[in-house]
Amino acid sequence: MLMTALGLMSGTSLDGVDVALIETDGRRVTRLGPSDYRPYSDLERALLRQALADAAQLTNRQDRPGVLAEAERMVTMAHDEAVEGFLSRQRVARQAIDLVGFHGQTVLHRPAQQLTVQIGAAAELAKAIGIPVVHDLRAADVAAGGQGAPLVPVYHRALAGALKLPGPIVVLNIGGVSNITYIDGELLIACDTGPGNALLDDFVAKTTGEPFDRGGQLAAQGRPDQRWLDEALQQEFFAQAPPKSLDRNQFARLTLPELSPADGAATLTAFTAAAIAKIVPLLPRPPHSWIVAGGGARNPVMVQMLRDYLAPATVSCADAHGWSAEALEAQAFGFLAVRALRGLPLTYPATTGVKIPITGGLIARP
Numbered sequence: 600m601l602m603t604a605l606g607l608m609s610g611t612s613l614d615g616v617d618v619a620l621i622e623t624d625g626r627r628v629t630r631l632g633p634s635d636y637r638p639y640s641d642l643e644r645a646l647l648r649q650a651l652a653d654a655a656q657l658t659n660r661q662d663r664p665g666v667l668a669e670a671e672r673m674v675t676m677a678h679d680e681a682v683e684g685f686l687s688r689q690r691v692a693r694q695a696i697d698l699v700g701f702h703g704q705t706v707l708h709r710p711a712q713q714l715t716v717q718i719g720a721a722a723e724l725a726k727a728i729g730i731p732v733v734h735d736l737r738a739a740d741v742a743a744g745g746q747g748a749p750l751v752p753v754y755h756r757a758l759a760g761a762l763k764l765p766g767p768i769v770v771l772n773i774g775g776v777s778n779i780t781y782i783d784g785e786l787l788i789a790c791d792t793g794p795g796n797a798l799l800d801d802f803v804a805k806t807t808g809e810p811f812d813r814g815g816q817l818a819a820q821g822r823p824d825q826r827w828l829d830e831a832l833q834q835e836f837f838a839q840a841p842p843k844s845l846d847r848n849q850f851a852r853l854t855l856p857e858l859s860p861a862d863g864a865a866t867l868t869a870f871t872a873a874a875i876a877k878i879v880p881l882l883p884r885p886p887h888s889w890i891v892a893g894g895g896a897r898n899p900v901m902v903q904m905l906r907d908y909l910a911p912a913t914v915s916c917a918d919a920h921g922w923s924a925e926a927l928e929a930q931a932f933g934f935l936a937v938r939a940l941r942g943l944p945l946t947y948p949a950t951t952g953v954k955i956p957i958t959g960g961l962i963a964r965p
């Protein structure tokens with residue numbers, strides 16, 4: 600049975616809440632609807648950064664020490680506003696939505712300790728918006744020994760099935776952290792590859808006060824520090840075979856030498872691109888076609904560096920295939936919510952390392 604779902608994603612970039620409408624039976628996607636965005640204010644972003652710092656102490660995923668309780672209330676409210684804003688701006692009737700897929704905000708991700716924590720109160724959200732909410736989509740996978748991420752590969756597979764590109768195809772998401780889905784016929788492999796925009800955003804915010812390097816303008820004026828890059832790329836994570844996943848701040852300890860804002864931005868942009876290319880020798884066959892989504896697809900300097908590192912494979916933007924680079928993850932959480940409701944698998948041994956394909960998620964009804 601077809602359902603109309605709204606997916607809500609608040610990613611590791613801490614930039615805001617993406618909302619997207621999708622019509623699906625959990626296997627096929629029959630319609631991609633409108634999407635919307637509710638940015639975090641500077642104050643809200645600062646609260647989230649503090650929440651990430653306070654979450655580093657967590658040993659129990661239910662605990663909310665420090666500012667975590669306050670941050671959780673803010674996240675719930677921002678998602679409520681995101682849904683209400685979507686419904687009014689996109690002129691969609693509330694009754695037209697069967698289900699909401701709510702990711703929440705990851706504040707800690709340590710699958711080796713069976714710990715993944717997303718904040719946001721689903722029961723309150725369901726009550727506020729009057730629509731059933733599927734949430735906590737990573738926990739079952741982590742509890743069963745999986746990485747709990749990435750979750751979007753099943754959605755990438757559903758979309759890529761309709762493309763006429765030479766395979767293997769890789770769908771690459773460059774959000775706060777970067778992750779890939781490798782699709783070769785029936786074979787699906789996925790993992791996080793390393794940094795996305797988070798390190799670059801943090802550096803740009805610190806050195807210029809801007810939230811990110813818009814259009815790659817800063818990086819375009821700088822030159823990567825090749826020595827630093829060569830060393831940073833030696834980290835063990837890059838040599839590990841998939842599946843593997845990352846916490847947003849896993850690379851935060853890496854410090855750049857004294858560099859100008861432009862050279863620092865160029866270096867971190869190159870780090871993201873080079874780290875993505877490091878996955879190629881760990882895949883069964885070299886990918887033929889790469890499709891880039893996520894905020895990184897909006898950074899032409901990053902995309903050009905990727906083309907250089909990944910040649911002779913082709914690199915195209917999700918938008919060129921009629922997908923939405925920005926709304927893809929939010930759509931994925933709508934799709935995952937429908938799969939969860941149906942009891943269909945969300946994750947597989949080759950996407951998260953979980954022993955058998957498993958479903959996940961909890962449902963909160965209004």
Ligand SMILES: Nc1ncnc2c1ncn2[C@@H]1O[C@H](COP(=O)(O)OP(=O)(O)OP(=O)(O)O)[C@@H](O)[C@H]1O
Nearest residue numbers: 610611612774775776796811813814893894897898
């Ligand atoms: N016009 C642009 N130019 C350069 N960079 C951009 C642009 N637009 C977005 N970005 C980058 O993309 C980031 C947001 O990406 P995205 O929305 O995919 O993140 P996310 O949803 O938090 O991701 P994830 O959950 O996958 O980590 C911004 O923080 C910024 O670094």
Ligand SMILES: CC(=O)N[C@H]1[C@@H]2OC[C@@H](O2)[C@@H](O)[C@@H]1O[C@H](C)C(=O)O
Nearest residue numbers: 611705708748749750751774776778
């Ligand atoms: C733990 C967590 O929130 N991970 C995010 C993060 O952001 C990108 C990458 O790291 C990916 O693994 C994941 O998000 C996407 C939506 C996923 O699960 O597929």
